[in-house]
Amino acid sequence: MMPIKRLLFLVILLSLFSCKTTNCVVTNELFITSWEEEPTHKKKIQLYTIDSLNPNRPKKDKVRKAAVFSRDAHSDPNSLYIVLRKGLCPNQTYKLVVNNTLEYYISNIEVETKICYTMLSKIELYFIKSYVVNGKKIDFGNSRHFRIYIDKSLDKPAR
Numbered sequence: 001m002m003p004i005k006r007l008l009f010l011v012i013l014l015s016l017f018s019c020k021t022t023n024c025v026v027t028n029e030l031f032i033t034s035w036e037e038e039p040t041h042k043k044k045i046q047l048y049t050i051d052s053l054n055p056n057r058p059k060k061d062k063v064r065k066a067a068v069f070s071r072d073a074h075s076d077p078n079s080l081y082i083v084l085r086k087g088l089c090p091n092q093t094y095k096l097v098v099n100n101t102l103e104y105y106i107s108n109i110e111v112e113t114k115i116c117y118t119m120l121s122k123i124e125l126y127f128i129k130s131y132v133v134n135g136k137k138i139d140f141g142n143s144r145h146f147r148i149y150i151d152k153s154l155d156k157p158a159r
Contacts, residue, residue: 128146
């Protein structure tokens with residue numbers, strides 16, 4: 001009886017250590033540039049995570065905030081600014097639907113990691129190198145970005 005308990009304990013212990021946790025949060029901010037419309041309420045914006053194993057049943061994520069920056073704003077004027085409750089992961093595919101008319105598929109997020117050391121700790125910074133929106137690759141080259149920028153003209157009509 002005792003070896004079975006030890007074996008069970010060993011299996012549970014190994015399964016705990018074999019679990020690999022990845023810090024997948026890259027960004028939780030999206031900008032739709034060239035917006036040219038009135039502000040949209042956050043309830044009219046839906047973000048779905050599309051699972052590669054079951055693409056017919058996307059999981060809905062929540063939007064925390066949505067706002068439109070005016071033309072005279074210092075950064076990113078005339079853009080729809082969307083803040084998500086959860087961050088985006090580089091190995092997932094997402095479907096963003098705005099006002100039930102605009103549809104964006106975001107995938108293939110490539111991330112660069114930079115490690116910075118401070119006096120007492122180590123910080124990992126994640127920069128977005130490139131991503132694909134509706135089949136078009138958006139590449140930042142050597143510049144580093146923390147947000148995802150989507151041009152409004154890249155939309156697909158929602159079904």
